[in-house]
Amino acid sequence: MEFEVLGSVRLREAVPTGRLRRTLLGVLLANANRVVPSSVLTDAMWGDQRDDRVVRNLHTHVHRLRGVLGEPGRLRSEPEGYLLTVLPGELDAERFEALIEDGIRTSAHDPGRGAELIRKGLAIWRGAPFGGLDVPVLHDEARRLGEQRLLATEELYTAELAAGRHTAVITELTELVARYPLRERLHGLLMTALYRGGQQAGALAAYRTARAVLVEELGQEPGPELRQLERRILTGEPIETARVVAVPAQLPHDVRGFVGREDQLAELDELEPGEIVAVVGEGGVGKTALAVRWAHRARERFPDGQLYVDLRGYGPEEPVPPGDVLAAFLRELGLDNAAIPDDVSERAARLRSLVDGRRLLIVLDNARTVEQVRPLLPGGSSCAVLVTSRDALAGLVAREGAHRIRLGHLSHDEAVALLRELVGPRIEEVVPALTECCARLPLALRLAAETINARPGWDLDDLLTELTTAPLDVLDAGGDEETGLRAVFSWSYRCLPPEARRLFRVFGLRRSREVELHALAGAGYRATRSLFDALLRAHLVEEVAPGRYRLHELLFAYAKDLVEATDERAAPGRLIDRHPTAEVLPLARTAAIRRREKTRTRARLA
Missing domain, CATH: 1.10.10.10 (Winged helix-like DNA-binding domain superfamily/Winged helix DNA-binding domain)
Structure with missing residues (x-):
């Protein structure tokens, strides 16, 4: 068959x-x-x-x-x-x-x-x-196969030139260059075939044509290999077969039902070669979806390929060591295993050498720390780097000059559009309430949509009731540790220092989703502020005003879930008593201190 x-x-x-x-x-x-x-x-x-x-x-x-x-x-x-x-x-x-x-x-x-x-x-x-x-x-698979065909065509003419058939392939290469004018490697192969066939003027004319097209279409000069080839033709040097250069195409599948984010996409469109952009935000907010959507949209700007890795900074598995990522990138760029150094710093140096002068996009997805990212950065000004993380990556911004894009929740209209795209007209009657139950968090909206689609017989009002009373149970993706909302929140929580975890759980003891710094700080204002800063960097809390912090509905439910899981609701003081310097005081103790201070003040005035 x-x-x-x-x-x-x-x-x-x-x-x-x-x-x-x-x-x-x-x-x-x-x-x-x-x-x-x-x-x-x-x-x-x-x-x-x-x-x-x-x-x-x-x-x-x-x-x-x-x-x-x-x-x-x-x-x-x-x-x-x-x-x-x-x-x-x-x-x-x-x-x-x-x-x-x-x-x-x-x-x-x-x-x-x-x-x-x-x-x-x-x-x-x-x-x-x-x-x-x-x-x-089928679009992505069709595009992948089409790219494989183009790469195979380039490999074909590289082999034909190596076999000495330069004159025989000039006509075919001329037709291919006209059909794919942005493929620099095809231009280089045509120039080589013409030059080795005794047509130096024709080879130089082919370079001028290539440069004109690249400048007009991409606003960029030809890459270093094409420029070097022109110099060698001008000086009459012998030219061997064009070097085979691996062109990686590692971008993952583009997400279905992507809506909104127009401002952020426009900001990414401003990314220039040599720049680093960090897309940061809480788990489930759509950082990877945005990065992958833009990377697919911008493929033509990076004709030398796209490298991608999930660094697994947050998830059920251990983060990927930089050395392993470097080895994978080097293999993808054509290096044999035997040529890959053992030392991580040497691997990083080899990567910088291989990508120098090449217009590559490097997507470093789901990073936990700056230290996980730094060894993977190119050294020149030809590659662009796009990093995503739940951490604010302050060190990458301060030291490497990365441009940070903070990704927030969808707007109400965007959340409604996403639900309509994923579920269809059946959702209309409950759309406004459902978007708020899901806090307009993209992952929560997608999980809610999947729940509705998987259970067509459900009454949507019943779903809303369950989302209100037990949202993390409804949005658990069937227990999937990669996708369920409780699991996704837990990865950020587990990366916090113990004192910051305890502070996060304090929210679960309150009726309100908001808390003020002075209500918890007591005598340890600076230490408590630093713990709130840790929550901010992890995007587990929002500072709505100076010294005033808030959780959205789903994180609030998670905080309560943690308190119940550890039986701390029955003994709330335990959240604080274990703190070595008692810098975060329970609300009851803070209120008692204030009452004593007021009593002493009245006594002095009397």
Whole structure:
């Protein structure tokens, strides 16, 4: 059995009839050998329709697709959705990638044979991936495959030049440069082919054309490799085959249902090569979503690639050591394992050398500390760095001059738009109340939307009641430690010093979500203020006025949850009594001190 997605979606043996069935097969093939949730399939096939007919129609189309497959057991029903089994070599995209990888590897010692293998892989293409299917869930995979094809094309002509076929490929390279004018590597290959074919003037003209396009379209001069190539042509130096440069494309999947953040996206658009931007905010506020959305939008500005890493600064796993990240980046940039130094500082220096002069975007997601970030920073002015963290990263701003963007909760209109995008018209009657129950926190809104979509029979008023009384239980994502709101809050809380944790739990003893510094400070004003500063840096509290602090509804529920979990409600003094210098006083003790002071004052006046 052979499946094809490089062009229109089809089986070699039969072509599924109808757009819906081709969409079903396309999404299953894009996720071959993985369970695809039913909700993903229905979204792809029918968009925002949410009724029982959609589920019945999905079952019908799955049944008919099984008939087309000829082997019904290949398409299995699972509790969460459907799984299509695809054996090795049956999917054309897999064969394409295997041939390209084999061709590139072979080119190192036999460029002629390597070029043949790469051409064989490129010949598999019949058209645009998943051709004719305008389905959002397939866009990223289609884009990834398209980028792989371009990279394979560049590798092909690198091998052809290494095999001495410079004159034979000039026409093909000229057509490719016209079709992809922003690919600097293609311009370099054309210049090399012309120069080695005895056309020095033509090679210099090709450079002027490349420069004009890059300046006009991107507002940037050509990169250092293209400029160096021009200098060597001007001086008549011999030019070997253009160096193979790995172009990473590591950005994760763009989030569905992204709304708002126009001001922050515009601020990121001002990011220039050589700059560092830190997007900071509390857990669940959408820092990663913003960073990934902008990075995808700005890909053309970084033609030498995009590096991405989740530093796991906050989560169930241990943070990723900088040395491990550096090793992964070096491998992605083409360095063999044997060439990667053991020492972290040497790895950092090697990274700076490799990226110098290249227009790269480096996304360092979910950082815990500045120390985790610093070794990963490039040294030159050609790369841009985008960092996300729950910490304010004050050291990165002060020492490295990073530009900080504080990400807050969505506006009311943005929260409403997100719910409408994720749930549809059914939500209209409870939208205003639901946005406030979720504190307009993007993660909470998404979890609420998933709860509604997963339980279509629920009465929405009942959901609102549960969100009001036990929000963290409703928004737990089925106990998912990566996503549940209680777990997400806990990662920030656990990173606090013990004294700051105790101060955070004090909020759980109060009826109001606000507290004033002087109400808790007693004689230890400075020490207590420093603890509040720790909460501010972790984005676990908001300073609404000087010395006045507030939690939003969901963090307030979490503070109460912590007090109940540790049985501190029964003995609130324990929150403070363990503090070594008793700098944070319980409210009752503070009030008693004030009463004694007032009594003494009256006595002196009398």
